[in-house]
Amino acid sequence: xxxxxxxxxxxRKVVRDFAEKEVAPNIAKWDADAYFPTDLVPKMGDLGLFxxxxxxxxxxxxxxxxxxxxxxxxxxxxxxxxxxxxGITLSAGVGLGINPILTFGNDEQKERFLPDLVAGRxxxxxxxxxxxxxxxARATRTKAVRDGDEWVISGAKAFITNSGTDITSVVTxxxxxGTEDDGTAQISAILVPAGTPGFTVEPAYHKLxxxxxxxxxxxxxxxxxxxxxxxxxEGEGFKQFLKTLDDGRIxxxxxxxxxxxxxxxxxxxxxxxxxxFGRPIGVNQGIAxxxxxxxxxxxxxxxxxxxxxxxxxxxxxxRRSVKEVKHAAAIAKLYSTEAAVTATxxxxxxxGGNGFMEEFPVARFYRDAKILEIxxxxxxxQRMLIARGLGLPQA
Amino acid sequence: MNIVVxxxxxxxxxxxxxxxxxxxxxxxxxxxxxxxxxxxxAVEEALKLxxxxxxxxxxxxxxxxxxxxAIKKALQMGADKGVxxxxxxxxxxxxxxxxxxxxxxxxxIGSVDLVITGMASTDGTMGVVPxxxxxxxxxxxxxxxxxxxxxxxxxxxxxxxxxxTQTITATLPALVSVTDQINxxxxxxxxxxxxAKKKPVxxxxxxxxxxxxxxVGLDAAWTRVxxxxxxxxxxxGQIVTDEGDGGxxxxxxxxxxxxx
Numbered sequence: 001x002x003x004x005x006x007x008x009x010x011x012r013k014v015v016r017d018f019a020e021k022e023v024a025p026n027i028a029k030w031d032a033d034a035y036f037p038t039d040l041v042p043k044m045g046d047l048g049l050f051x052x053x054x055x056x057x058x059x060x061x062x063x064x065x066x067x068x069x070x071x072x073x074x075x076x077x078x079x080x081x082x083x084x085x086x087g088i089t090l091s092a093g094v095g096l097g098i099n100p101i102l103t104f105g106n107d108e109q110k111e112r113f114l115p116d117l118v119a120g121r122x123x124x125x126x127x128x129x130x131x132x133x134x135x136x137a138r139a140t141r142t143k144a145v146r147d148g149d150e151w152v153i154s155g156a157k158a159f160i161t162n163s164g165t166d167i168t169s170v171v172t173x174x175x176x177x178g179t180e181d182d183g184t185a186q187i188s189a190i191l192v193p194a195g196t197p198g199f200t201v202e203p204a205y206h207k208l209x210x211x212x213x214x215x216x217x218x219x220x221x222x223x224x225x226x227x228x229x230x231x232x233x234e235g236e237g238f239k240q241f242l243k244t245l246d247d248g249r250i251x252x253x254x255x256x257x258x259x260x261x262x263x264x265x266x267x268x269x270x271x272x273x274x275x276x277f278g279r280p281i282g283v284n285q286g287i288a289x290x291x292x293x294x295x296x297x298x299x300x301x302x303x304x305x306x307x308x309x310x311x312x313x314x315x316x317x318x319r320r321s322v323k324e325v326k327h328a329a330a331i332a333k334l335y336s337t338e339a340a341v342t343a344t345x346x347x348x349x350x351x352g353g354n355g356f357m358e359e360f361p362v363a364r365f366y367r368d369a370k371i372l373e374i375x376x377x378x379x380x381x382q383r384m385l386i387a388r389g390l391g392l393p394q395a
Numbered sequence: 396m397n398i399v400v401x402x403x404x405x406x407x408x409x410x411x412x413x414x415x416x417x418x419x420x421x422x423x424x425x426x427x428x429x430x431x432x433x434x435x436x437a438v439e440e441a442l443k444l445x446x447x448x449x450x451x452x453x454x455x456x457x458x459x460x461x462x463x464x465a466i467k468k469a470l471q472m473g474a475d476k477g478v479x480x481x482x483x484x485x486x487x488x489x490x491x492x493x494x495x496x497x498x499x500x501x502x503x504i505g506s507v508d509l510v511i512t513g514m515a516s517t518d519g520t521m522g523v524v525p526x527x528x529x530x531x532x533x534x535x536x537x538x539x540x541x542x543x544x545x546x547x548x549x550x551x552x553x554x555x556x557x558x559x560t561q562t563i564t565a566t567l568p569a570l571v572s573v574t575d576q577i578n579x580x581x582x583x584x585x586x587x588x589x590x591a592k593k594k595p596v597x598x599x600x601x602x603x604x605x606x607x608x609x610x611v612g613l614d615a616a617w618t619r620v621x622x623x624x625x626x627x628x629x630x631x632g633q634i635v636t637d638e639g640d641g642g643x644x645x646x647x648x649x650x651x652x653x654x655x
Binding site for chain 1: 467471581582583584585586587588589592
């Protein structure tokens with residue numbers, strides 16, 4: 001069976017230390033100001049966080065006895081335990097920024113973008129979602145038309161993480177590049193470097209949570225990029241992002257574990273120290289049992305997450321099938337994110353009135369948790385995938 | 396340049412630290428330990444010097460089995476090798492005995508150009524070991540460095556005082572203790588954690604160093620903790636109600652206690 005190695009645990013300690021020293025003291029202010037801490041990104045790069053699944057030739061540490069997807073999940077969990085926005089910045093930076101280029105890019109594209117992304121000198125985004133196309137990616141309206149040696153892109157993307165930071169270097173954009181034989185849209189992925197004329201980053205969204213994460217809508221009007229910016233083969237876009245999203249689901253699951261873990265620790269401490277009617281509130285079973293349930297949820301979420309991560313690493317080593325990983329990823333994502341939302345509800349309830357106050361981190365976790373059930377496929381989409389994996393009849 | 400960094404494994408200062416009831420020594424069992432944060436500055440400074448030129452960094456600790464974690468952390472940060480002096484007889488040693496063990500270990504390591512230490516440990520906080528160690532090794536001691544440069548066989552430090560700033564030089568080999576102002580210690584990287592597993596760590600006993608057990612430990616200590624008591628719970632504060640004379644009441648409160 002799977003287990004976390006001593007290396008993973010050693011690494012967990014370092015990331016926890018980093019998060020507590022570099023993130024925790026600043027996060028309340030960053031959150032209140034919706035400030036993206038650009039300076040933190042290269043520090044995360046120095047730790048090696050962006051390179052865990054990237055081979056050494058591009059500055060990463062992946063390989064036999066080196067980094068793996070499980071260690072990335074450890075890092076996301078530990079950052080997420082202190083702040084969810086910082087966790088998603090890493091998760092999206094690797095899963096959506098680096099991964100498509102690493103997996104589908106040619107040598108020239110990889111050499112051009114990866115070293116800076118791995119070092120934390122740059123961030124990349126993945127422009128898939130549109131105002132009217134999310135998991136239903138066939139409905140993508142953004143189109144790219146070939147004109148000589150260039151692609152001309154027009155359309156709009158929504159909710160694109162890490163797309164508008166001062167160090168964003170490139171966004172991988174999915175667009176219709178034609179029509180398949182069966183009449184459905186042919187989708188391709190194209191690299192659009194930041195600053196390309198015709199590529200506009202819209203002002204940041206006002207979000208319920210994840211205030212510190214950088215999220216923008218993007219518009220493309222006659223945006224021209226060289227034909228060589230096509231990522232992989234023409235018409236591969238659909239397959240590419242399905243694969244990208246599978247990994248992302250496990251990463252979001254790890255982020256949810258961090259959220260639930262934080263709630264468990266905060267609620268436990270509070271129940272021990274806060275007194276009401278002359279005794280610590282944790283004496284009351286109404287509080288204690290909820291926290292006990294919370295501990296069970298954290299453990300369950302963590303097991304499902306790391307099992308999925310382990311399967312993913314085993315898949316990479318050729319010992320497991322894509323189908324197993326997909327199924328495990330959907331199960332982990334569904335359970336962990338719903339557990340995280342429940343965990344924030346319990347924790348804020350334990351905190352009473354203080355749980356509603358922004359000076360207590362549980363309030364921030366409460367706001368941050370909801371998106372976990374939505375991003376990278378809603379809970380409903382996960383249930384759909386799980387049902388499909390079980391072989392249930394499909395509409 | 397061969398650099399030895401002396402580090403200490405201490406109980407986490409963030410945790411509830413206490414003493415062993417049996418012999419009044421520091422309780423190292425019930426509190427998680429770590430590499431003393433003040434020693435991280437010493438490790439960082441050594442690594443910077445080694446990276447700037449040719450150099451090898453050996454990290455040295457004296458402590459029980461668990462102290463291996465302090466070496467591990469320093470190796471993860473980038474030190475080249477470790478030496479762990481571990482002997483049951485060392486338990487309860489004071490600064491004098493600790494400096495003896497460290498000195499003998501450094502002699503055994505041999506051909507050392509620079510010994511770097513933190514300014515004090517975060518548990519004992521005596522800050523005397525660096526000077527004692529230098530004395531035993533016959534090295535110049537330049538302590539409380541908030542800046543260090545090494546050039547042409549000379550170490551130059553800046554020592555910040557309340558009234559003045561001193562620039563002090565010492566010819567190598569020398570011992571330098573560094574403050575928490577000198578640098579910003581790095582976090583181990585993922586690659587550093589992986590690389591640390593392959594780095595050599597020697598474990599030496601007192602016999603390996605030719606130190607007699609009677610010279611160290613609680614019985615040989617020049618000082619001992621006679622008794623200890625838990626910090627009294629914080630007493631209730633005094634609330635001054637402002638009835639138009641709040642300022643006067645505050646001033647009276649402060650002057651009564653000679654704060655103003």
